[in-house]
Amino acid sequence: MSGSAGVTGALVLAAGKGTRMKSDLPKVLLPILDQPVLYYALRALEKLAVEGAVHDTAVVVGHRGELARDYLAAEWPGVIPIWQHEQLGTGHAVQIAREWWEGFDHLFVLPGDVPMLTGATLARLAEDHKKEGADCSFISFEAANPHGYGRVVHSGGGVSIVEEKDATEEERLLSEVNSGVYIFKVSSLLPHIYRLSSENAQGEFYLPDIIKMMGREGMSVRAVAEGREDEFRGINTPAQLAEAVALIKQNIVEGMLAGGVRMADPSSVWIGPGVAIEQDVHLEPFVQIWGSTSIGAGSRIGPFSVLRNMTIGRGVDVASHAVLSDSALGEGAKAGPFIVVRDGAEFAPHSYGGKFVEVKKSEIGKRSKVPHLAYIGDSTLGEDVNIGAGTITCNFDGVNKNRTVIGDRCFIGSDTMLVAPVVLGSDAATAAGSTVTQDVPEGALAVGRARQRNIEGWSGRRKKTGSGEGGRNDG
Ligand code: UD1
Ligand code: CA
Numbered sequence: 460m461s462g463s464a465g466v467t468g469a470l471v472l473a474a475g476k477g478t479r480m481k482s483d484l485p486k487v488l489l490p491i492l493d494q495p496v497l498y499y500a501l502r503a504l505e506k507l508a509v510e511g512a513v514h515d516t517a518v519v520v521g522h523r524g525e526l527a528r529d530y531l532a533a534e535w536p537g538v539i540p541i542w543q544h545e546q547l548g549t550g551h552a553v554q555i556a557r558e559w560w561e562g563f564d565h566l567f568v569l570p571g572d573v574p575m576l577t578g579a580t581l582a583r584l585a586e587d588h589k590k591e592g593a594d595c596s597f598i599s600f601e602a603a604n605p606h607g608y609g610r611v612v613h614s615g616g617g618v619s620i621v622e623e624k625d626a627t628e629e630e631r632l633l634s635e636v637n638s639g640v641y642i643f644k645v646s647s648l649l650p651h652i653y654r655l656s657s658e659n660a661q662g663e664f665y666l667p668d669i670i671k672m673m674g675r676e677g678m679s680v681r682a683v684a685e686g687r688e689d690e691f692r693g694i695n696t697p698a699q700l701a702e703a704v705a706l707i708k709q710n711i712v713e714g715m716l717a718g719g720v721r722m723a724d725p726s727s728v729w730i731g732p733g734v735a736i737e738q739d740v741h742l743e744p745f746v747q748i749w750g751s752t753s754i755g756a757g758s759r760i761g762p763f764s765v766l767r768n769m770t771i772g773r774g775v776d777v778a779s780h781a782v783l784s785d786s787a788l789g790e791g792a793k794a795g796p797f798i799v800v801r802d803g804a805e806f807a808p809h810s811y812g813g814k815f816v817e818v819k820k821s822e823i824g825k826r827s828k829v830p831h832l833a834y835i836g837d838s839t840l841g842e843d844v845n846i847g848a849g850t851i852t853c854n855f856d857g858v859n860k861n862r863t864v865i866g867d868r869c870f871i872g873s874d875t876m877l878v879a880p881v882v883l884g885s886d887a888a889t890a891a892g893s894t895v896t897q898d899v900p901e902g903a904l905a906v907g908r909a910r911q912r913n914i915e916g917w918s919g920r921r922k923k924t925g926s927g928e929g930g931r932n933d934g
Pocket of ligand 1: 472477519543547549571607638667
């Protein structure tokens with residue numbers, strides 16, 4: 460903890476229904492790219508936590524709060540949910556969380572619906588606030604369209620915030636608005652937070668009312684004009700959500716371009732906020748990259764490919780229409796076109812999964828190839844294995860998933876059915892069209908198919924008898 464700077468908590472307000480969104484889901488759980496609205500505020504705070512500027516984070520949940528609680532438990536286990544069963548306003552949300560924050564020196568309060576807010580801006584706000592020894596500092600900004608925001612009113616040397624619904628016509632013309640992002644000295648917040656009243660147009664306890672109250676008592680309240688307007692946009696309506704998606708998408712893509720990622724058509728490329736891409740990577744049009752995917756330098760991702768939670772090494776070539784998830788492609792590997800890779804598959808360096816191939820939960824050894832039309836599931840392939848077209852690992856017996864193990868340098872003939880569990884020693888081979896149900900020793904050839912017979916003169920006889928079926932008159 461950072462001694463003199465004081466212990467700082469961050470309270471994210473996310474209990475509201477988001478009536479204007481007209482959705483059954485709580486507003487903060489609606490997606491922006493592949494993450495919920497709430498993710499973005501928490502990520503900004505996480506950056507501060509790493510720098511030691513925030514020591515604890517809680518989220519006030521309420522409307523369908525079990526969904527927000529479950530999301531936090533799954534994705535942000537260090538973040539504490541605090542229940543506000545009745546949503547009586549932003550001031551009320553801070554009141555009900557008192558037990559959690561009263562032990563801190565400073566408290567950030569921010570809305571859960573301001574996804575473009577950055578950690579850097581929060582850090583500057585906290586720094587200014589502490590340096591000036593302020594009782595409350597909040598971020599205000601000039602809005603091109605102030606509609607819906609609380610207006611910041613400067614009069615008689617004091618500051619107050621008037622909500623849109625309570626504002627006079629004159630006040631509505633003001634363009635300086637409240638971002639909803641505050642930092643309080645806890646000892647100054649405590650005596651005021653229960654003095655808010657709900658006598659206003661919405662019958663709610665407004666947190667911004669505290670600004671005027673503190674100012675009146677001669678406390679130091681700072682309206683800090685900071686950052687770009689975009690950064691503080693609230694997400695209240697479907698149109699604002701769509702705008703935020705477009706802006707965040709563009710920010711991410713521009714950040715990638717600046718980092719040396721090339722795109723022929725950046726507007727068609729979608730990249731989630733958790734993705735990391737090294738320089739010299741080429742993304743073809745209509746690529747989508749989601750989750751915690753990382754891509755190493757010099758790789759190429761072909762058009763219409765969709766990647767999620769992938770670890771892609773350096774110099775990897777993914778052709779078009781690859782659907783890759785929760786798996787890894789090692790350095791110099793190649794995949795696609797039209798390949799599905801999923802559920803923890805691992806391609807070793809310089810291995811290859813080709814056209815119309817599905818690979819699930821399997822390891823493909825170095826330089827091994829699965830070039831065409833194959834299903835490889837629950838399998839381990841050694842190095843330099845070659846899998847013929849049409850090969851299937853029959854991994855499911857109706858009850859259990861069983862493993863197939865294929866040793867180094869095995870050559871699997873086309874259209875082999877490998878009925879798991881089955882083990883092939885190194886340098887083994889299978890004859891094309893074999894159904895392999897028993898283990899194959901090292902170096903052996905497995906032939907598991909009916910021996911071919913040729914029936915001489917068959918087609919001539921068929922013409923005479925008029926029989927359509929070859930199997931009938933062959934005795
Ligand atoms: C709020 C501010 C406004 C500011 C704007 C910035 C108030 C009264 N107004 O307005 O001055 O310009 O943010 O975006 O604070 N919430 C709760 N519990 C509640 C009510 C709300 O947790 O009882 C949460 C909401 O889920 C939301 C956040 O607080 O994430 C802000 O509430 P919202 O209703 O969106 O406030 P605004 O009208 O946007
Ligand atoms: Ca809002």
